[in-house]
Amino acid sequence: MSTVEHRRDLPENTRPSPAPSTAGSTGTSSVTVRTGPNGHMSFRRQRASRACEVRCDAASLGVPCTNCVAFSIECKIPTPKRKKNQAKKDAIGSSDEQEKKNQQPSPAEPSDAFGYRDNRMTTDGMPVTSLSESQAAQQASHNSAYAQFMKPKFARAPIKEAGRVAYLGESSNLSLLVQDRHGTTDVVHYPLPPNIRGSRARLTDLDNLELDILHQRGAFLLPPKPLCDELVEAYFKWVAPVVPIVNRSRFMRQYRDPKNPPSLLLLQAILLAGSRVCSNQQLMDANGSTTPAAMTFYKRAKALYDANYEDDRVTIVQALVLLGWYWEGPEDVTKNVFYWTRVAGVVAQGSGMHRSVETSQLSKPDKRLWKRVWWTLFTRDRSVAVALGRPIGINTDDSDVEMLTEDDFIEDEVDIVAEYPPDPVHVQFFLQYVKLCEIMGLVLSQQYSVASKSRRMNAMDLTHSDMALADWLQNCPKEVCWQRSRHHFWAALLHSNY
Structure with missing residues (x-):
């Protein structure tokens, strides 16, 4: 092993901070970071269970390591041998251990193979049919939550959190009721009522089994800080210009702040995408491939997504887009870029990202971010459809989001000037890429759709497509x-799509 990876164990009522470890490379050992009651971190050094002819990556990527996964064996990092002066402490702690054993459920109580009591199952394995008092209160709160949409000032209330937006489509019954009550038809985005948490984002909301799965997947583990920094830098240098869905200034401000870290789901997804374009030797296997490393980050991010760990809907869409950076091949239909792009589009439409936000109560920075996210989804939808021969998923007739402008790439907050101003080359690249993807959709519809096969090839359609491409090329910025x-990389990448 050539790197170390850390785990931060926090009290259950605290969300684990994704701030990377500051530990450096320490040969073949790994370090476990634990936070004590006094708030100080203690370090415990561990060694791998056995030597490997192929370099073990458990320290940098977490357990299970790639070798053990490949050979289908259990991956363990044994605890250090007990020191002599520890015997006295163990003797003192024996009574506490005995007390804990006495508190464990008896064999007669229903539990699963991991020893967890599942309060959603009866003794015969059937799901319970009654709610607890707290669950009933929560359900009643949810049932009455949407009544808040009927309040007079709710339609024009400011949206303080861009990731907590309720979208009411024109044909929905609730939308008709709100329009009838307020007499307004131009509002489709509303602040989500505070008593509705679309998902769960705190450890206290996860049961023991879900937490165990997340720990087994290493979802709370991050690479050492130097490697983590390199992966984040690689993401913003090579991936972000193609998918400008993350406000870099905002993310980096949180990334450097251990008290207000970025979303762990988003960070793991960024590490996944970054690992695909990073040349650090610590990420490579014996064949020089970063696929095993990418698979590790993919499994961590997917585990967090499956556990509903994040409740910010914009963050979820961002992570879903980046999950598409890992896939096993064209024959894989459940973990490829087409699958995750389509899921991201569905979640985005559920939040109303396909609708114009110019008249909404979102802040100006959030309006810019929403537009970039939506047009990124549009480009992914068209480019993936062309590359893999799949049908398109986004119908432009259902969207009224305005076309992107250079102004939409400014990341200035209401009271904070952006640390990273937009790169003119990156801005022009994406603006032209969006226009090129519009032509892709036209070509797919006229020449490659199922409907086009049933009609005779129209020479005018071909001429129209050729003229659109020629016009795009003629007006392409220098x-x-x-x-x-x-030769320039971004110009070459853009014209390779042309």
Whole structure:
């Protein structure tokens, strides 16, 4: 092992901070970081269970390591041998251990193979049919929550959290009731009532089994800080220009702040995407591939997503887009870029990202971010459909989001100037990429759709497509216009799609 990875164990009522460890490389050992009652971190050094001819990556990527997964064996990092002066402490703690044993459920109580009592099952394995007092109160709260939409000032209430927005489509019954009560038809985005938490985002909301799964997947583990920094930097350098869905200034401000860290789901997804474009040797297997490392980050992010760990809907969409950076091949239909792009689009439409937010109560920075996220989903939808021969999922007739402008890439907050101003080349690249994807959709509809096969090929359609492409090329800005005499990566990437 050449790196270390850390785990921070916190009280159950505290959300684990995704701030990376500051530990450096320490040969073949790994370090477990624990936070004590006094708030200080203690470090415990561990060694791998056995030597491997192939370099073990448990320290950098977590347990299970790639080797043990490949050979289907249990991956363990044994605890250090007990020191002599520890015997006295163990003797003192024996009474506490005995007391804990006495508190364990008796064999007669229903429990699963892990020893967890599942309060949602009866002794015969059937799900319970009655709610607890707290569950009943929570359900009653949810049932009455949408009544808040009927309050007079609710339609024009400011939306303080962009990830907590309720979307009411025009044809929904609730939308008709709200319009009838308020006499307004132009509002489709509303602040989500405070007593509705679409998902769960705190450890206290996860049961023991879910927590165990997250720990087994290493969802709370991060690479050491130098490697983590390199992965984040690689993401913003090579991936973000293609999918400008994350406000870099805001993310980096949180990334450097252990008291207000970024979403752990989003961070693991960024590490996944970053691992695909990072050349650090610590991420590579014996064949020089980063696929095993990417798979580890993918499993961590997916475990957090499956556990409903995050409740910010914008963050969920961002993470879903980035999960598409890992896939096993064209034959895989449940973990590829097409699958995750389609899921991200569905979640985004559920939050109303396909609708214009210009008249909404979102803040200006959030309006810009929403537009970038939606048009990123549009480009992914079209480019993946072309590359894999799949049908498109986004119908432009259902969307009224305005076209992106250079102003939409500004990351200034209401009272904070952005640390990272937009790169003119990156901005022009994405603006032209969106226009090119519009033409892709036109070509797919006219020449490759099932409906087009049932009608005769129209020469006018082909001429229209050719003219659109020629017009795009003629008006392509010089910053991203590729020329053989002055090769530029982003210009070359854009024209390879052309």
